[in-house]
Amino acid sequence: MVQRVVPDVVVRRLTQYYYALRHCQERGVEVVSSQRLGEMLNVTAAQIRKDLSFFGGFGKQGIGYHVGSLLEHVQRILGLQQEWPVALVGLGNLGRALLQYPGFAQEGFQIVALFDTDPRKVGTTAGQLVIRDNNEIAQVLPAAGVRIAILALPPDEAQEVADRLIQAGVRALLNYAPITLKVPAGVWVRQMDPLLALQSMTYYLVRVTG
Amino acid sequence: MVQRVVPDVVVRRLTQYYYALRHCQERGVEVVSSQRLGEMLNVTAAQIRKDLSFFGGFGKQGIGYHVGSLLEHVQRILGLQQEWPVALVGLGNLGRALLQYPGFAQEGFQIVALFDTDPRKVGTTAGQLVIRDNNEIAQVLPAAGVRIAILALPPDEAQEVADRLIQAGVRALLNYAPITLKVPAGVWVRQMDPLLALQSMTYYLVRVTG
DNA sequence: CACTGTGAATTGGTTCACAGCC
DNA sequence: GGCTGTGAACCAATTCACAGTG
Numbered sequence A, B: 001m002v003q004r005v006v007p008d009v010v011v012r013r014l015t016q017y018y019y020a021l022r023h024c025q026e027r028g029v030e031v032v033s034s035q036r037l038g039e040m041l042n043v044t045a046a047q048i049r050k051d052l053s054f055f056g057g058f059g060k061q062g063i064g065y066h067v068g069s070l071l072e073h074v075q076r077i078l079g080l081q082q083e084w085p086v087a088l089v090g091l092g093n094l095g096r097a098l099l100q101y102p103g104f105a106q107e108g109f110q111i112v113a114l115f116d117t118d119p120r121k122v123g124t125t126a127g128q129l130v131i132r133d134n135n136e137i138a139q140v141l142p143a144a145g146v147r148i149a150i151l152a153l154p155p156d157e158a159q160e161v162a163d164r165l166i167q168a169g170v171r172a173l174l175n176y177a178p179i180t181l182k183v184p185a186g187v188w189v190r191q192m193d194p195l196l197a198l199q200s201m202t203y204y205l206v207r208v209t210g
Numbered sequence C: 001c002a003c004t005g006t007g008a009a010t011t012g013g014t015t016c017a018c019a020g021c022c
Numbered sequence D: 001g002g003c004t005g006t007g008a009a010c011c012a013a014t015t016c017a018c019a020g021t022g
Helices: A008-026 A034-041 A045-053 A067-078 A093-100 A134-144 A155-167 A194-205 B008-026 B034-041 B045-053 B067-078 B093-100 B134-144 B155-167 B194-205
Strands: A064-066 A084-089 A109-116 A129-133 A148-151 A172-175 A188-191 B064-066 B084-089 B109-116 B129-133 B148-151 B172-175 B188-191
Touching: A008 A034, A008 A045, A008 A067, A008 B194, A034 A045, A034 A064, A064 A067, A067 B194, A084 A093, A084 A134, A084 A155, A084 B194, A093 A109, A093 B093, A109 A134, A129 A134, A134 A155, A148 A155, A148 B194, A155 A172, A172 B194, A188 B194, A194 B008, A194 B067, A194 B084, A194 B148, A194 B172, A194 B188, B008 B034, B008 B045, B008 B067, B034 B045, B034 B064, B064 B067, B084 B093, B084 B134, B084 B155, B093 B109, B109 B134, B129 B134, B134 B155, B148 B155, B155 B172
Parallel strands: A084 A109, A084 A148, A109 A129, A148 A172, A172 A188, B084 B109, B084 B148, B109 B129, B148 B172, B172 B188
Antiparallel strands: none
């Protein structure tokens, strides 16, 4: 097959494969089958083979996939061989918790700029970084080469801030505000809303039979 | 159409419609068309009409949907006319931030029980509630009628805790741990992983042309 | 005339099943 | 014999297009 337009679902699953493969590597597993990988992730073996075939034939018939080499390929495909500088907007409870979270840096997402509108916060520091006013976004981000931002702010400010960020060169938004952002083509958004997630599960809870 | 098996995508979108409808209601809008609703959410009008038709004909031809009445219907469909008691497991940075987040209670998800394994935390209080040891899950939850839990703990503990929770009657898990939980049929999981979200966007960032 | 509700058409995604290789 | 890679078959979801209604 090899690289026609890859559906977004496939890209998302690829990130899961990435984790599973690292899990294997940490445990010293050198070879893994699509079968085994599927069991780890609740995905069918055929699905995994088809997904990977979008990018090339990484496996060996009769054997399976070499963990180390597949991992490298997947890492490159996802663009994870490099560090990504990230901006964080909004330093309320959530923003501060995200800033504390070591996972971002561990995975190569370095938070390098903080923004807020609250004059009581602007100028203070949080985790080594000075919090700047939102209106400095345009000056700071392009120079820092930031193309990813995390939005942890109230819904009524989110769209305006998103516009500014995009103006400043940001192309990927991790949005914690419970609002559907309008963005031009070429900008990607992932919605992180725990309430939507809960509310879509209660649907099933009220329908449980037995 | 009316109520065959409703695909999960439809249920998820329903939660979005719910928010958009409330947004309308707050602004005093009494009637809304599928067209207008779609613009608010980046969804096609046909999609919305088809989704809603799974549950009944709520609209009026030539007019649109009555906001108040559709809102009530959607609320009932999603099971949101009732309060849902929720357990929170793991009181690290993330767990505490979630506990502080007022949105849960506002939307009817009341956190009523806290669990952790750390002996230094067990017995202390957080937001009016005493933190209990994980091994009390089985005693506490069934009595409290808890069927929803939030997992905010390290990946290596997540599966074990999930098993316990399910044993104690929990059927919906909001999982912040970066791990694929194995759960029996009849249990729902929503994964909340900011890293997977970021990593699936970098795929596109390294492919931007221009 | 504007807008819903819905079959039919289409597009997209998943699973099957097997040829080919180790 | 075990496992990949992939076309073909299948199933699911989205969009079209229009009849029907307030």
